[in-house]
Amino acid sequence: MLINSFLVVLSQILSLIMLKKVLPILIISVILVFAIDSYVGITELTIPKDQSDESTPEAISVEPITEYGIPVDSFYIEEYRVKRNQTLGKILYNLKVKADLGKFLYNLKPEDFDVRKVKAGHKYKIFYTKDSVQAPAYLVYEASPIDFYVFSLKDSLYVYPFQKDVVPVRKVSEAEIKTSLWVDMKENNLNPQLALDLSDIFAWTVDFFSLYKGDRFRVMYEELYVDSLSVGIGTIYAAWFEHHGERFYAFRFEQDSVATYWDENGNSLRKSFLKAPLRFSRISSRFSRRRFHPVLKIYRPHTGVDYAAPAGTPVMALGDGVIVAKGYNKAAGNYIKIKHNGVYTSGYNHFSRFAKGIKKGMRVKQGQVIGYVGSTGYATGPHLDLRIWKNGSPINPLKLKSPPVEPIRKENMNAFKLVVEKYLALMDSTSISHSDSITLIN
Known part of the structure; x- marks a missing residue:
């Protein structure tokens, strides 16, 4: 060229x-000669003869959307609720499952799926194939917002468990008591489980049966969520409760590999005796040397405290001890006596029934359920009559002074103080109004 x-x-x-x-x-x-030669050279280098102007785009792989381990795009999904007296067998039979249904139900083991879990009102989903037959391919039963069971309805029947991811969200909440702890929790859109957990933490220091209007609390905790639905309360890190004008603190700290709650000075909140043997009731009759008996219609001493509560409410042992008496008599109805040590004994009357396995001579732990509220014996309605004896003489249960267990040890005190400072800073620096809550960034 x-x-x-x-x-x-x-x-x-x-x-x-x-x-x-x-x-x-x-x-x-x-x-001109050099220009032509340069142009030709550049053209040949820039566009090689074997390069094509046309190109094929790369294929992009898209992951299928799955739910419960099932590719949901491949099925039509219908949601139902279990009807009254409807069983797993009836549900599967109505779906006209082709596999051997009888054999499957006969061989179904409780550890794989307990058929008693199928309860009226619970939701389940059916996955139908996207073809002309629209045959049921899967049944997904919701045992709880977290736990599900997936039944494959294809050529052979089988079941496997599935759990949704639980996301903990750290929060600080505060509320003021206007009616009761339980009611005020619900009215302020707080998870009612938080009321139970707080009553457990402060069970030895706060009398939840005599809360005043204006009592208040603040708590830092984890709330558990599944698909934006609150499913429970996780760890409670710290809290304070203002009761009768006095503020009680609780800080979670681990000692001897056991996490429990302590006050700001390192004293354990756990004491020898609970403030009360049951949750969320009301005191209907107090300790008195002269009370008009509602059944006998006479004045006589009432050396105990009556807690009015719905029949069947669980009753817990005030403290560790040995059951020295269990039985029935005309006045007390079904009753239990627990000897805690050489000084204190507690008594519980009018049970509707005893807890399973409870018998005379056995050792029980503080907070262990020993029976259920009833109205046996001389009782006009369901309640618990609590008695406490000190060295054999009856004392007022509401005035019982309970010694605490071992405090934070000296070698752990510096670490404990750092935890207290951290939690107090988080709670006190968080500006929220009464009856409100905020979400912390973990």
């Missing part, structure tokens, strides 16, 4: 020499 171009230019030069225009044309021709 270069030689041909040169020959063409050379012929032009010779022609121009004849016309006496040699020098300008010679310069222009040389420049």
Whole structure:
């Protein structure tokens, strides 16, 4: 290509020499030759002969959307609720499952799926194939917002468990008591489980049966969520409760590999005796040396405290001890006596029934359920009659002074103080109004 171009230019030069225009044309021709050669060279380097202008786009793989381990895009999904007296067998039978249903139900083991879990009102979903047959392929039963059971209804029946992810969200909440702890929790859109947990933490220091209007609390805790639905309360890190004008603190700290709650000075909130043996009731009759008996219609001493509560409410042992008496008599109905040590004994009357396994001579732990509220014996309605004896003499249960258990040890005190400072800073620096809550960034 270069030689041909040169020959063409050379012929032009010779022609121009004849016309006496040699020098300008010679310069222009040389420049032209190099320009043509450079253009050709660049063109060949930039666009190789074997490169095509057309290109095929790469295929992008899209992950299928799955739920309960099932590719949901492949099925039609219908949601139902278990009807009254409806069993797993009836549900599967109505779906006209082709597999051997009887054999499957006969061989179904409780550890794989307990058929008693199928309860009226619970939700379940059926996954139907997207074809002309629209056959049921899967049944997903919701045992709880977290726990599900997936039944494969294809050629062979089988079941496997599935759990949804639980997301903990750290929060600080505060509320003021206007009616009761339980009611005020619900009215302020707080999870009622928080009321139970707080009553457990402060069970030895706060009398939840005599809360005043204006009592209040603040608590830092984890609330558990599944698909934006609150499913429970996780760890409670710290709290304070203002009761009768006095503020009680609780800080979670681990000692001897056991996490429990302590006050701001490192004293354990756990004491020898609970403030009360049951949750969320009301005191219907107090300790008295002269009380008009509602059944006998006479005045006589009432050396105990009556807690009115719905029949069947669990009753807990006030403290560790040994059951020294269990039985029935005309006045007390079903009763239990627990000897805690060489000084204190507690008594519980009018049970509707005893807790399973409870018997005379057995050792019980503080907070262990020993029976259920009833109205046996001399009782006009369901309640618990609590008695406490000190060295054999009856004392007022509401005035019982309960010694605490071992405090934070000296070698753990510095670590404990750091935890207290951290939690107090988080709670006190969080500006929220009464009956409100905020979410902390973990």
